[in-house]
Amino acid sequence: MVPTPDGHTLAVRRGDPRRRTLTLTTLDVSALRNRFAGQVIAPGDTDYDSARGLFYGGTDTRPAVIVRPTDPTEVAGVIALARETGLELAVRCGGHNPVGLSSVDDGIVLDLRHLRAIAIDVDERTVWAQTGLTAGDVTKAVAEHGLAVGFGDTGTVGIGGITTGGGVGFLSRRHGLTIDNVLAAEVVTADGQILQVDAGSHPDLFWAVRGGGGNFGVVTRFKYRLHELPGVVGGMLMLPATPDVVHGFITEAAAAPDELSVIVNVMPAPPMPFVPADLHGTMVVFGLVCYSGPADEAEKVLAPIRALAEPIADMVRPIAYHEMFMGDADGDYHPTATARTLFADRLDHALITQVLERLETAPAPMRVTQFRPLGGAISRVADDATAYSHRGRPFMVNVASFLDGPGTRAEREQWVRDTSALIANGEPGAYVNFLAEDGTERAREAYPGGTWERLTQIKRQYDPGNLFRRNVNIPPAG
CATH class of the missing domain: 3.30.43.10 (Uridine Diphospho-n-acetylenolpyruvylglucosamine Reductase, domain 2)
Incomplete structure (x- = not known):
């Protein structure tokens, strides 16, 4: 240029x-x-x-x-x-x-950042939100009425990107993915049409934008179903990372009521003020816990997890839901990492032990393996109801290694690939919102079988020239 x-x-x-x-x-x-x-x-x-x-x-x-x-x-x-x-x-x-x-x-x-209109219908429990808004923007706005819609786990993500990719987050086990709460959308297509889509109008396009990414047009606003949620019991729970603790945390969370969602990050302890200096750099479970049921029931549900070990830090408490979005204020934070996302059907004690051994000996000072128990409301939706077709997978796993400069990329990528290969079991699969440099080669894993075929047909109808290709791309059929 x-x-x-x-x-x-x-x-x-x-x-x-x-x-x-x-x-x-x-x-x-x-x-x-x-x-x-x-x-x-x-x-x-x-x-x-x-x-x-x-x-x-x-x-x-x-x-x-x-x-x-x-x-x-x-x-x-x-x-x-x-x-x-x-x-x-x-x-x-x-x-x-x-x-x-x-x-x-x-x-x-x-x-799209200047498209920020939002219209909340408290009686109908719906919201129309333009896609220049972030997850934090919408969450805070609807919380003023005691309502919520689940996005992900970070407040600064745009609602357009996370929604079109699926939306796995703190409320997914209770209320489904973000796309399961989408009632309608406004989409600008490759030929410049501005379409209002829902289950009765352009139903194929409505199906595709719920999980198919940005392949089919620019979504300028979504209509979401809202749920009553006066608050949650949530926050960070840090425990020592042993095979018993990590396996127990994942197992207990997977068996808990749908109201509980957790993200289990196994990583070196960061030098935070509340972490004793002698623990800095040692392997810990940095758990994010969100219980969206009655506050007086949270203690009973969380007791088996808290009993796994003496917490290094326990910040789980009654909070407003938007407070679950931690660390969103630092605009100077620009991490550089290599990562891989996958699903797993089994995370037994022996496998967790092997993963911990790899984390202990990894070449990067900062590395993480993240476990997300799924199930609940996610699994009660048919695989073909939306373009997200991994409904029955019980666990999502993300492996990442942070870089110390371009010269460290090759060894960090190899560690991520090898660790991911160790964990992977069940059918190959990927969550499109977490695909990174491997997005092109793994697009068919994100959209397996008949989902891919249907998406390519819809792509041919709405974007035959593949104008929208800066994404995990789905080419037009033929």
Whole structure:
């Protein structure tokens, strides 16, 4: 990308460099600012570097232009711009994709952050929310009425990205995935149509955007079902990481009532103020606990987990649900890691022991294996009801190793692959929202069997030219 001396006209490479078909496209940024009422940001602008920044480190993409539309009509206009110029299009909500798919070199970033309207119907227990909002934004807004919808476990993720990928989080065992609470959506398609979709209108597209990622259009707002939730008993519970403790934590949580969801992170103890200095760097269970049932029942449900070992720290208490989103205020945190997501049908004591041995001897100072018991309401939905088709899998596991620079990537990736291979059992599978650099090769694991075939047919109908390809891509059938 080469800015001209006046800083307003950009000469941009486009095409497929692998086929040596690069051509030159000129973008008149001044004309774009007249074309769109929303913000247009280009190289040379004072806010360009902050606007192109993403949550995760390790990527340094330089878009030709970033456009922040003000309404769905302008979203359609940005899509039309991509068609006219042939420049690659990336769609950004919260910017949390681990490999930077929400930005693009020499292309167009459609940044939804200015689409922030929210309309709560307390009597109907629904909310229409535009996809420039984050999970934290929506959670706090509906909490004022004692209501909730489950997203994930991080408040800064955009609701568009987490919802289109499925939405596994703290309320999933009780109320299902985020997509199980979607009643309708507004979608701007590759040809610029603005469609209202639900079970009775464009039902195939409605099915596909619930789990199929951003392959089928730009969702500009969702209508969610809300649930009464005055508060939860939740927070962080840190225990020493022994095979008995880790296996017991996972087993007890999986057998608990649906109201309990946990995330069991096994990792070196961070140097937090409440962690004794002699434990820094030792392996601990950094557990995130959320009990969404009556507060007076939480103690009984959590007792078997607390009894596994003397806690290093126990911060589980009655809190507002949005307080489960920990550590969202630090905008300077940009971790760089290599990771792999998978499902497992079995996590027995012997396997946990082997995983702990690998964690103890791993090459990276910071590494983690995360266990998420699933089941509950997730498993009571048919595999073919949405594009998320892993309903019966009892456990999700994520393995990550943080990098100390590009020179450490190869050894850290190998450790992640080997550890994941040790854990994997049952049919291959992947949660699309957690796929990283392996997204292309594992897309069929995210969408197995008939799910993949149906998605490719819907892709052919709504995006035959594969305009929306900066994602875990599902190509059009044929």
